Each structure stands twice: as structure tokens, then as C-alpha cells.
Amino acid sequence: MKQIIxxxxxxxxxxxxxxxxxxxxxxxxxxxxEYGSHLVREEDHLxxxxxxxxxxxxxxxxxxxxxxxxxxxxxxxATEVSRNIRTACxxxxxxxxxxxxxxxxxxxxxxxxxxxxxxxxxxAAYLAGTTGRILTATGSKELHHFTTLPDxxxxxxxxxxxxxEVVEHCQSLGFLGQHLICMQGPFSxxxxxAMLRQFGASWLVTKESGKxxxxxxxxxxAREAGAKVVLIGRPPxxxxxxxxxxxxxxxxxxxxxxxxxxxxxxxxxxxxxIGMGPKENMTKEAWAVFEQADCILGARRMIEGFAPxxxxxxxxxxxxxxxxxxxxxxxxxxxxxALSGDVGFYSNAKRLLALFEQEGIKTELLPGISSVSYLxxxxxxxxxxxxxxxxxxxxxxxxxxVRENFRTFTLLGGKDNVQALCDELLYYGxxxxxxxxxxxxxxxEEHITKGSPKELRDITxxxxxxxxxxxxxxxxxAVSCIPDEAFxxxxxxxxxxxxxxxxxxKLGLARNSMIYDIGAGTGSVSVxxxxxxxxxxxxxxxxxxxxxxxxxxNARRFQTxxxxxxxxxxxxxxxxxxxxxxxxxxxxxxxxxxxxxxLLKKNPAVRVAVNAVTLxxxxxxxxxxxxxPFSHVETxxxxxxxxxxxxRYQLMTGQNPVYIFTACGNRQEQELPD
Numbered sequence: 001m002k003q004i005i006x007x008x009x010x011x012x013x014x015x016x017x018x019x020x021x022x023x024x025x026x027x028x029x030x031x032x033x034e035y036g037s038h039l040v041r042e043e044d045h046l047x048x049x050x051x052x053x054x055x056x057x058x059x060x061x062x063x064x065x066x067x068x069x070x071x072x073x074x075x076x077x078a079t080e081v082s083r084n085i086r087t088a089c090x091x092x093x094x095x096x097x098x099x100x101x102x103x104x105x106x107x108x109x110x111x112x113x114x115x116x117x118x119x120x121x122x123x124a125a126y127l128a129g130t131t132g133r134i135l136t137a138t139g140s141k142e143l144h145h146f147t148t149l150p151d152x153x154x155x156x157x158x159x160x161x162x163x164x165e166v167v168e169h170c171q172s173l174g175f176l177g178q179h180l181i182c183m184q185g186p187f188s189x190x191x192x193x194a195m196l197r198q199f200g201a202s203w204l205v206t207k208e209s210g211k212x213x214x215x216x217x218x219x220x221x222a223r224e225a226g227a228k229v230v231l232i233g234r235p236p237x238x239x240x241x242x243x244x245x246x247x248x249x250x251x252x253x254x255x256x257x258x259x260x261x262x263x264x265x266x267x268x269x270x271x272x273x274i275g276m277g278p279k280e281n282m283t284k285e286a287w288a289v290f291e292q293a294d295c296i297l298g299a300r301r302m303i304e305g306f307a308p309x310x311x312x313x314x315x316x317x318x319x320x321x322x323x324x325x326x327x328x329x330x331x332x333x334x335x336x337x338a339l340s341g342d343v344g345f346y347s348n349a350k351r352l353l354a355l356f357e358q359e360g361i362k363t364e365l366l367p368g369i370s371s372v373s374y375l376x377x378x379x380x381x382x383x384x385x386x387x388x389x390x391x392x393x394x395x396x397x398x399x400x401x402v403r404e405n406f407r408t409f410t411l412l413g414g415k416d417n418v419q420a421l422c423d424e425l426l427y428y429g430x431x432x433x434x435x436x437x438x439x440x441x442x443x444x445e446e447h448i449t450k451g452s453p454k455e456l457r458d459i460t461x462x463x464x465x466x467x468x469x470x471x472x473x474x475x476x477x478a479v480s481c482i483p484d485e486a487f488x489x490x491x492x493x494x495x496x497x498x499x500x501x502x503x504x505x506k507l508g509l510a511r512n513s514m515i516y517d518i519g520a521g522t523g524s525v526s527v528x529x530x531x532x533x534x535x536x537x538x539x540x541x542x543x544x545x546x547x548x549x550x551x552x553x554n555a556r557r558f559q560t561x562x563x564x565x566x567x568x569x570x571x572x573x574x575x576x577x578x579x580x581x582x583x584x585x586x587x588x589x590x591x592x593x594x595x596x597x598x599l600l601k602k603n604p605a606v607r608v609a610v611n612a613v614t615l616x617x618x619x620x621x622x623x624x625x626x627x628x629p630f631s632h633v634e635t636x637x638x639x640x641x642x643x644x645x646x647x648r649y650q651l652m653t654g655q656n657p658v659y660i661f662t663a664c665g666n667r668q669e670q671e672l673p674d
Contacts, residue, residue, distance in 0.1 A: 001066040002028045002047075006073055007085055011186075012099065012243050013073030014040045016250075021046030023256050028065060032081075033163060058088035071246070072098045076208075097249070098240025114219070114229040121145045123205050123230045132202025135159065135195060137185075137218060138232060140166045147173055157181060157199045186214030192221030201225070207232040216292055244331055267361045269335040271349050273342040273368020276442020277305060281374075286366050290336045295329065297322050298338030301464075306338070317348065319355040326359065335361070342370035346390040346411055371466045372409045375438045378448060379468065383409070386468070391421075399428045399561035400534035404476055408469045412437075421467065422457035428559040436468040437461055479531045480504070487524050487554050492547035494522040495586055495611060498640055499658050504528045506634075506662045507582050507609050512536045516580045518570045518595060519543075519587020523551030523563065529584065530560035537562050539577055543569045543589065571598040579603040585610045592620050596628055600665050604629070610661040621661050630663040 006017045008029045017029040017040055029040045032052045040048050053061065062070065072085045082098065089096035117123045120142040127134060128148065133155055136146060140160040146152050158175045160166050162182035170180050181195070192214075196204060204222045208215055208231060222229045241249070250256060270289045275281030290296055295312040296303050303313050312332070314325050326332065343349040343365045356363045376383040387405040389396045391412060401408045402425070412418060418437055425433060430453070437449045439462040449456065481501040487494065495503070509515065509529060513536040517526040520540035530538045540555075540563055542548045548567045555563035566573050571594045579602040588595055592610070599606045608630075612618045625633045639657040643650045 002026045002068045004028070004069045004071060005030060005062065005065060006071045007081070008040055009074035009078055009081070013071070016071060016073060016099075016243075016247075017046060018043075019258070020250070020254075020256075023254065023258065025254060028068075030061075033161075033165065053084075055084040055088050058084060059091045062088060062092035062094050067092055067094045069095050069097065072096065072240070073243075076100070097246060099243050099246040100240045114231055116231045116233050118233055120205075120232055123232060124148055126230060127203060127205070130203065133157065133200050134203040134205060135199060135201040135227075136205045138205055138207055140170055143170060143175070144173055153179065157201065159183060159195070187217060188214075189217040189221045189224070192218055193225050196221060196225035196227050201227050203228055203230060205230045205232070216288065220288065247331065267333050267335070267359075269337060269352070269356050269361050269363050270366060271337045271339055271343050271347075271352055271363060272366040273340075273344075273347070273370075274302060274305075274338050275341060275369035276371070276374055277301070277340070278442050279305060281369055281442045283366070283368065286368060289366060290338070292334060293336035294332040294334045296336045296338060297325070299340075302338035302340055311336075319348070319351050322352070323355055323359065326361075339368070340371075341374075342368045345370040345372065345388070371411065371438075371441060374441055375409070375436070375448070375466055375468055378438070378441075378446075379436060381407075383407075391417075397534055397562040399424060399430070399559050400530075402430055402433060402469050402471050402474070403428075403559045404474060404534065406471060406474050408471070410467050410469070412465050412467055417463075417465065418459065418461045418467070419457050422453035424561065425453040425469075426457070428556055428561060430471065430559065432471075432473060434470045436470075437465055438467070439465045441466065480528060482524070482528060482558075484524070486557075487522055487527070488550055488557065489522055490546060490550045492522045492544065492550050493587070494524050496640065496655065499611065499638060499660070500525050500528055502636075502638065503584060503609050503611060503660055504532060506636075506660060507584065507607060509533045509582060510536070513581045514578060515539070516541060516574065516577070516583040516599070518574075518583060518585045519589070520551055520565075521547055521586060523547075523554040523565075525584055525586060526551060526563050527554055527558045527560050529582075530555070530563045531558065534562065536581075537564060537578075539564050539566050539580075541566045541568065541570050541573050543567070543573075571595045574598055574602075580606055582606065583608045588617070592617070593624050593628075596624050596630075600629060604665045606665045608661075608663055608665075612659040612661065613656055618659050621659070625661060625663055629666045631666040633661065633663040636660045636662075 003026045004020055005028045006013050008014045008017050008031055017027050021027045021043060024045060027046050028049060029046065030049050031040060042048050070085065070089050072082055074081050086096055115126060117126055120138055124145040135157045137159050143158055146156050149155060153174050157179050158170060159181040160170055162184060167182060204218060204227050206218050206229065219229060272286040272289050274286060279287060290306050291309060293311060296306050297314045297316060299317045300315040303315065306313065314322065316322050316325065326335065337352060339347045339349060341347065344367065349365060353363055372383050372386060372388060376386065385407065387401045387408045389398050389401045389408060389410045391398055391410055398410055412421065433453065435451060435453065435456055437456065439447045481497055484494065484497050504525065509532045511533055513533040515529050515533060515536060515538045517529065517538055517540045520526050520542045523540055526538045526540040540551045542551060542565065545567065548565050551565050569589055571591060580599065581603065583599050583606060585595060585608065599608060610621050612621050637657055637659050639654065641652040641654045644653045
């Protein structure tokens, strides 16, 4: 006795049969052909019956199995079979549930390339008045209609199921050799396209087989291969429930915890760049993904344009919020994520990829039109030499980028974003630059405003916009060995130009290094390091208030906004700072060992440079590098002499010798003392 009988004429029917049996329910799956019986394999709780049944035979089967629940999951075009199942259930007093395959809206706008007819017979009649090769994807049952075409054996290529009875039937109709293609679908767009091109087909004949039958992939493939579609219109659907609704009822009826697609269909998330937002700015590939998705996720501004698709939508940007939603809705298998612009340009794609990997969800990235390429196209300029920066929800050294590049593009975010940008440019002496601000790019209200920082700072702009900054006075390349007189000096001590240049070079900085300048004095070393690491940060630690003021003024003078001044004494002032990759110690106030110990705790592989003038500091440094876990210790003594003019003569004036110690933290050494 069976609890459920599934008339499994579709992929969904086979999946439901296996899922229900896997949950311990007694299931009988009825399939019409031997080929169908191979697709549904018998297992515990699942039995398979092969063969076509009349209405009377169906009623007898239902009586014999104790009047179970009947699921009609036959093909949408099998109207006569569905009618027989429904009548048999009525006679046997069985509960009947018709599960309707959802229509596939992917590529439904086939336009002039699609001819809709009412039947396969009408399709053959229409094609009789045309020329060109034909690929049929309507199955073998009604293939005989195409034999009415005078040259059908040369013109028609039939794609049918790979079963012995089907092959024998098709061969009896005269479909032989390469004109008979035996394969099990559904097929990808790429495979459909390859077949159409391989046979040089001008026509594709298909039925509206829904998403599970790969209907959308056929339409897109025909468009890509330059073939026209003859579509057999879908017959009027009987009353019933969608597959998703049927699954929900079954889960509730039998208290089932799982979902069938968890076992039989891989979940996939499509991260799609939607360009500027409107449909016209999206690629056809991206729009098709949203059309066929089970649900659409993204920030409100990104997803509002998809409302006409009437899909379940979640207004969310945070990956954890998306995770919770998808865990609550296991029925959503094709997930579309709307991302602004291009997925590879300051998008949320990286975080989402990590999320979906954790959840075991397959991911695909679909590129879009980026805001930088769009804005530059509106300005009629190329963007291959534009420096790309974003200060929308992130920290970036925008001033450094503007200083070093003729053109800098940046994403902006927040209510006063343009005003804050203009204020920063003016503060660092970049009042001469030109700014192009793009608002609502791609929309009807699109507007681009040009002006100087002073002209634009008092204008109110949209909350989300982009800017292109042109600096005709840009200074490309790294600057080093800045003359001492270029700095504001005051009464603070300053490392001389040549010593500063050598010390910074010995540190081996990268463009994105995170650096401490301990005992920063006037900030001359901080500035040199900030110029060498424009994408990093320099924390200038200084205990004297007057010196800290000088550091800020010098950072402003050299347009190094990545210098951050910390007033205090090391090592206490370092406690809350991020771990450094490099550290320069120009003054330690007698705390050298404590400073080095803390640096190693923050980053066991930190690279340090210590400048020492007094013998006491030299001795302390030698002991520290012997006793603390450092490697590659190098000691250099430098003594400089500079020419000084006295009357008609140039005399060399010696300066105090300076010791430069450099070393790298050694992860393998002993633990540090508390």
C-alpha cells in the first residue's frame, strides 16, 4: 500500500518521488516509457511502474494501492493524460493534486524572431513555406508531422530522447545519421547555440517547456545563433498549484524538514552588476538572470527596478542578513544579487562570495557597466589612465591619489560627501583642481556638474554620486630626500635629509605599509614615509604639543593626508593602534626595550629602523637586538659633512655621527617577556 502515487512525467515529478521516498514515505512513481524508468531508480520506499495506463487502469491501480494521495506532475502538454488521472482519482475517491510547471519568462521578449503557432502540425505547415535547416526540440511523438515537408530528410534535424523505442520510431520515419540527435535535456544555452551553429539551422521548433525544460536557454541560444523560433503555444493549463506550493503542502502534511532541491538541484547565486540601475544600462545576460531567478536580493536602490518581475525580494546589503533570509527559504534555488555598477569595482561581491562559499552555494559573477567607465564616456574621455579610489564607506588616501595623478575617480557616499571632498582638497592646497560630479548617473535625472572645490563646496548634491578630479599640477612618482628647508622646523628636532632618506630606504616600505613614526619631531620622516606609502598610513607619535602641531602643518604642506598624529608617549600611545608592518624610532624617551617588545607583540614580523645619536642609545639598541627575537640585524654608522661658504672658500662642516639599526621580527624565536 502506497501513501503517495506520483505520475512523474517531468523532472520535477522524478525529484519529488525521490525526495518523498527519502523522507520515509511509501511512494509509487508511474512513468510512461522504459527511458523514464531508468531516470527514476527504485530504492527504499520508492517503487517504479512503467507503461502507459488507460483511465480504467489508473482507477484500478488507485483502488489496489488503498486510495493514496495522487500527484500529477506530468508534462504541461500532456493534457489528455492529466484529464485521465483527474477522472480516475474522482472515480476512486482519491485526493488529486495537479502540480503546474512554472512558465519561464527568460527571454520571453523574442520579438520578431519568434513565430507562435497552435500545434506541431501548424509548425510544419508554416515551415513548408520557408527555406533553411530546422532543429526540432518537440520530442518524437509528433515528429511525423515534419515528414510532410518535401525535403525533410535533408532539412530537419530531430533532437529526441535516447531510448531504443524512440530511436526505432524516428528511424522508421526516415530520420537517420546526423539528422537524429539522441540526448537527454534540459540543455544549456551554450549547448543549444553550438547545435544550431553545427547544423547551420535557421529555425528552432520548440514548446514552451518552462524553466525546468530549459525554455529560456533555447530562446537565448536561437537569438545568439541567428535562428528564428517557431513556438508551439502552451495549451490552456488545468487548475492546480505551482510546484513550490505543492512542496509547501507536502512538507506541512507529512511534517517534512527537507526540501527536494536540496538533494537534486545545486543552489546557485548570481552576483550581477546592474550598471547604473535602469534596465537599459544592464547587459542582456544580467537581465535574463533576474527574470529567471527564484528571488532577488540587494539594497533598495538596486532592486526597486525589478518590481515588475513580481519576484520575492529582500532589501538588504549586509551578507549576514542575506544568509538568514536564504536559510529561512530553502526553496529559492536560483538567487540573483543586484550589485551597483560592475561586480569587480568596489562592490560587495568579495564578501558575498565568502558567504556563499560557507553556505555551499555555487556562485557566478556577471559584470556590468562601472560608474567610472560611464562617467568618463559622458565626459568623452578615456579612463585607462584614471586612478581609481572610493571613499564611499571606506578609508582611502584620496589626497595622495590626486597629488600623484592627472585624473582621479572616486565614489562618494553620505549627505555632505561633495562638501567634505571640497573641504579636504582646499585644506591640502589643491584649490586649483577641476571636479566633475555625476549625480543619478544613467537615470532620467542624470546631471554632471563641473567646478573648482571652492565653487562646488556649497552646492547640495545627491546622496550617492561619483566624481572625476583633474589635477594639471600633479606630481607623479615617489618623492625622497626632501631638502630640510622645505619643512617647517620650529624648535622640534629634525632628522637630516640624507639620514632620513637612508633610514626610510632601509625600511623597505610598500605602497600600502602601515607604519609607526615614534618620536616624530617635526614629522619630516613621517612625510617621507607617507609619500613612499601613499596607500598606507603613518601614525606619527609625538609627546610634545608644539611638535605635534608642526607635524600636522608639514603633512598639510606636502599633501600627505595619510599621516595621522597621535599625541602621547610610547609605548602607551601605541596600545590602541592597528598592528604595524614597519616602525621608525627616532626618539624613545628611554623606553626603547618596552617599545620594541610591544611592536613584536603587535606584529612578530615587524620591520624596524632605529636612529641613535648618543652612545647610551647605541648601547641600549645593541642589547635589545641581541636579546629580543629579531633577525637580519644590521648596524650602519653614517657621518655627514656639508660644505659651508666662508668668504671665497668652501669648508666642510662635520655633523654628529648617526647609527642606523634595522631588523626584522623573527616569528620562530622565543616568547616575549610580559
